[in-house]
Amino acid sequence: MVNVRDNIRNNNNAQPVKRIIKPILIIEDQDSLLVMLKQLMLASYDVQIHTASNYAQAKSCLSKHRHEYLLAICDLNLPDAPKGEIVDLLNRAKVRMITMTGSFGEKLRSTMIEKGVIDYIIKDSINAYEYAVELVGRIDNNAKNKLLLVDDSATSRAIIEQMLRLQNFDVLTAENGHQALTLFEQTPDIKLVLTDYQMPEMDGFNLTLALRQLQPKEQLAIIGLSSTGNSELGAQFIKNGANDFLTKPVAYEELLCRINQNISLLDYMEALRTAANCDFLTGLFNRRYFFSTGEDIFQAQRSSASQIAVAMFDIDHFKQINDTYGHKAGDELLVYFAQLMKKVFCQNLVARIGGEEFCVLFYGEQFAKALSLCQQFREQLAQTKITFLPQELSMTVSIGLHQQLEDNLDAMLKKADVKLYQAKAAGRNQVIN
Numbered sequence: 001m002v003n004v005r006d007n008i009r010n011n012n013n014a015q016p017v018k019r020i021i022k023p024i025l026i027i028e029d030q031d032s033l034l035v036m037l038k039q040l041m042l043a044s045y046d047v048q049i050h051t052a053s054n055y056a057q058a059k060s061c062l063s064k065h066r067h068e069y070l071l072a073i074c075d076l077n078l079p080d081a082p083k084g085e086i087v088d089l090l091n092r093a094k095v096r097m098i099t100m101t102g103s104f105g106e107k108l109r110s111t112m113i114e115k116g117v118i119d120y121i122i123k124d125s126i127n128a129y130e131y132a133v134e135l136v137g138r139i140d141n142n143a144k145n146k147l148l149l150v151d152d153s154a155t156s157r158a159i160i161e162q163m164l165r166l167q168n169f170d171v172l173t174a175e176n177g178h179q180a181l182t183l184f185e186q187t188p189d190i191k192l193v194l195t196d197y198q199m200p201e202m203d204g205f206n207l208t209l210a211l212r213q214l215q216p217k218e219q220l221a222i223i224g225l226s227s228t229g230n231s232e233l234g235a236q237f238i239k240n241g242a243n244d245f246l247t248k249p250v251a252y253e254e255l256l257c258r259i260n261q262n263i264s265l266l267d268y269m270e271a272l273r274t275a276a277n278c279d280f281l282t283g284l285f286n287r288r289y290f291f292s293t294g295e296d297i298f299q300a301q302r303s304s305a306s307q308i309a310v311a312m313f314d315i316d317h318f319k320q321i322n323d324t325y326g327h328k329a330g331d332e333l334l335v336y337f338a339q340l341m342k343k344v345f346c347q348n349l350v351a352r353i354g355g356e357e358f359c360v361l362f363y364g365e366q367f368a369k370a371l372s373l374c375q376q377f378r379e380q381l382a383q384t385k386i387t388f389l390p391q392e393l394s395m396t397v398s399i400g401l402h403q404q405l406e407d408n409l410d411a412m413l414k415k416a417d418v419k420l421y422q423a424k425a426a427g428r429n430q431v432i433n
């Protein structure tokens with residue numbers, strides 16, 4: 001649990017407000033603290049907050065809403081329940097809780113863990129409240145993270161699963177490596193695998209090796225579980241491709257710290273990948289990604305004697321749109337344009353390769369649809385009115401489509417570019433192929 005240090009943090013109010021769908025219950029008898037916590041929560045999240053100043057009010061809230069709450073943040077000592085009875089009440093209502101108290105003691109700490117609280121926070125500074133607010137966001141976010149727990153011991157599996165569910169993770173379980181692999185292949189969005197070593201059919205090392213064939217360390221975290229007294233095992237797990245390891249029996253706080261750290265690292269890597277490969281304004285792939293991935297697709301299609309087509313798109317008179325309505329309006333139109341591209345060309349490689357220039361690579365079964373999809377996109381765009389108050393704006397696009405295979409992707413793009421300029425010269429708002 002956390003003993004929060006008293007250092008002053010910069011409050012960055014520029015951060016966007018995150019929406020939390022399920023309401024939160026705050027139980028606190030001191031009005032000033034209740035108001036402060038509520039304000040901190042509302043500054044960070046768009047969330048509905050219910051409040052209670054004592055045990056009786058909390059009971060009344062739970063009787064009406066207990067199935068709805070994401071969690072409760074509760075003061076342990078309430079005027080009408082001074083011995084922490086609120087924890088049992090929340091447990092009976094099956095509502096997850098973060099407890100807050102003015103004192104810290106080892107006995108209290110272990111009691112809180114035994115009673116299944118998410119976290120136990122000492123109210124010693126503003127940081128404690130900020131930590132609680134941050135934790136709420138993480139718990140809400142955890143529902144989006146799929147974890148696979150692999151252990152042949154039903155008891156150990158049940159204990160760890162309960163710890164993970166307490167933190168709101170989406171948990172899948174398997175009894176051995178084979179089962180885990182099958183589940184993983186059916187559920188590609190699993191983010192983290194927690195695996196025991198000794199299991200029948202396929203052990204943790206072989207599972208780790210097999211998973212690494214499917215996903216690299218930057219996209220899937222694997223944490224090995226090794227038994228106490230076998231220090232070799234941890235190192236072997238890492239050598240076989242695991243990101244981390246833990247000793248069994250697993251301590252709740254250590255498990256969560258390791259999982260959170262590994263997930264944060266994956267999220268960070270994902271953000272870096274997005275920043276490197278995607279255009280900031282539209283979210284489409286950028287020029288660099290288009291050329292590297294496009295070249296791989298080109299070579300694969302060529303070696304299998306498959307056909308491939310490339311289309312270049314350029315918005316008509318875009319400078320005029322910027323000059324008349326401003327750069328912000330221009331940006332909005334670019335975002336709309338990109339969204340429509342994602343929708344119409346969803347099965348193809350789409351990228352923004354310049355200011356108002358976009359590219360699509362058609363391959364596989366999509367090759368035959370290239371011309372009709374380009375026509376459909378051009379027509380739909382021309383018919384759309386985009387609201388940019390107080391005006392309604394519209395735009396058209398010229399498209400050059402090249403469908404004959406050339407020596408390389410670059411040569412195909414050059415041919416598509418020539419056709420694009422023919423489309424511009426012929427009066428714009430048309431596809432030349």
Ligand SMILES: Nc1nc2c(ncn2[C@@H]2O[C@H](COP(=O)(O)OP(=O)(O)OP(=O)(O)O)[C@@H](O)[C@H]2O)c(=O)[nH]1
Binds near residue numbers: 317329
């Ligand atoms: N708003 C906005 N404008 C951009 C962005 N990137 C490029 N542009 C603008 O796109 C315009 C492109 O203008 P031109 O190359 O002259 O072409 P055009 O006006 O579209 O004319 P044609 O292509 O001949 O139909 C320029 O005014 C750029 O400033 C961007 O990210 N946002």
